[in-house]
Amino acid sequence: MAEEKNIISLQYKVNGEDFSLAGEASSNVKKILKQLGVNPEAIRRVAIAMYEGEINMVIHAKGGIAEVNITPEQIKVLLQDEGPGIADIELAMQEGYSTAPDNIRELGFGAGMGLPNMKRYSDEMKINSVVGKGTRVELIFNI
Amino acid sequence: MTVRELVQKLDAKILAGEEGLERQIKSGYICDLLSWVMSHAQKGNVWITVQSHVNIVAVALLTEVACIIIPENIEVDTLTITKANEEGIPILSSALNSYELACKLKELI
Numbered sequence: 430m431a432e433e434k435n436i437i438s439l440q441y442k443v444n445g446e447d448f449s450l451a452g453e454a455s456s457n458v459k460k461i462l463k464q465l466g467v468n469p470e471a472i473r474r475v476a477i478a479m480y481e482g483e484i485n486m487v488i489h490a491k492g493g494i495a496e497v498n499i500t501p502e503q504i505k506v507l508l509q510d511e512g513p514g515i516a517d518i519e520l521a522m523q524e525g526y527s528t529a530p531d532n533i534r535e536l537g538f539g540a541g542m543g544l545p546n547m548k549r550y551s552d553e554m555k556i557n558s559v560v561g562k563g564t565r566v567e568l569i570f571n572i
Numbered sequence: 573m574t575v576r577e578l579v580q581k582l583d584a585k586i587l588a589g590e591e592g593l594e595r596q597i598k599s600g601y602i603c604d605l606l607s608w609v610m611s612h613a614q615k616g617n618v619w620i621t622v623q624s625h626v627n628i629v630a631v632a633l634l635t636e637v638a639c640i641i642i643p644e645n646i647e648v649d650t651l652t653i654t655k656a657n658e659e660g661i662p663i664l665s666s667a668l669n670s671y672e673l674a675c676k677l678k679e680l681i
């Protein structure tokens with residue numbers, strides 16, 4: 430119980446229909462981390478990784494849910510969707526690999542840097558994905 | 573130098589984000605790949621991009637760039653302008669291309 434007092438939990442529905450809202454969840458988390466006085470470098474890492482995760486749910490999975498748990502030591506970001514899933518995670522993790530269509534690339538997305546960036550900027554990353562069911566990405570940041 | 577001073581020196585047009593005009597400028601960044609910008613642009617940068625859709629506002633917000641400059645008089649979506657006004661992110665428009673803007677920036681900051 431004493432421990433739970435120190436946990437801040439946030440939940441966001443990431444809308445898959447409205448592309449213009451992509452980034453809202455990560456922007457909001459960033460504002461909250463700033464208010465909490467988390468160090469700027471950690472905030473930057475969380476913001477970049479979470480933004481990429483959010484964008485992935487929007488462009489590849491028609492939206493999903495983002496959950497963020499903040500403790501004084503750690504920030505945990507959980508991204509879950511019921512999209513098409515990822516068949517070959519190792520391949521998807523490769524820098525430059527992307528299945529994004531041309532119209533998405535024209536907007537400056539689909540560089541295939543999202544998952545690699547999420548790995549680079551987090552301290553721990555776990556992906557579970559089932560084709561036809563969805564994807565779950567967990568990111569842990571030690572602060 | 574502030575964004576406001578830059579506007580005057582470049583003779584640029586302010587499309588949105590008046591609220592952010594007093595921000596301090598530190599160097600610049602030019603790129604249109606949003607993932608790349610997300611991980612490389614730095615706080616206080618002048619970000620030059622030909623992307624003009626609304627997602628640039630989220631990228632600017634997250635990277636804390638000082639302002640966005642859209643070169644070559646490229647038209648900017650109304651949605652982008654509305655969002656940038658909401659968030660106080662200055663969006664400037666210039667007739668110059670990215671190269672010409674970078675050359676001017678070098679002289680100015």
Ligand SMILES: Nc1ncnc2c1ncn2[C@@H]1O[C@H](COP(=O)(O)OP(=O)(O)O)[C@@H](O)[C@H]1O
Nearest residue numbers: 485489490521527528529539540541542543544
């Ligand atoms: N949430 C997701 N659901 C389904 N597929 C995904 C998801 N996230 C990533 N992928 C797959 O992994 C690939 C690589 O992702 P990423 O590195 O973010 O690059 P990009 O988003 O630029 O394509 C995507 O092109 C897509 O095929």
Ligand SMILES: [Mg+2]
Nearest residue numbers: 481485543544
């Ligand atoms: Mg991606």
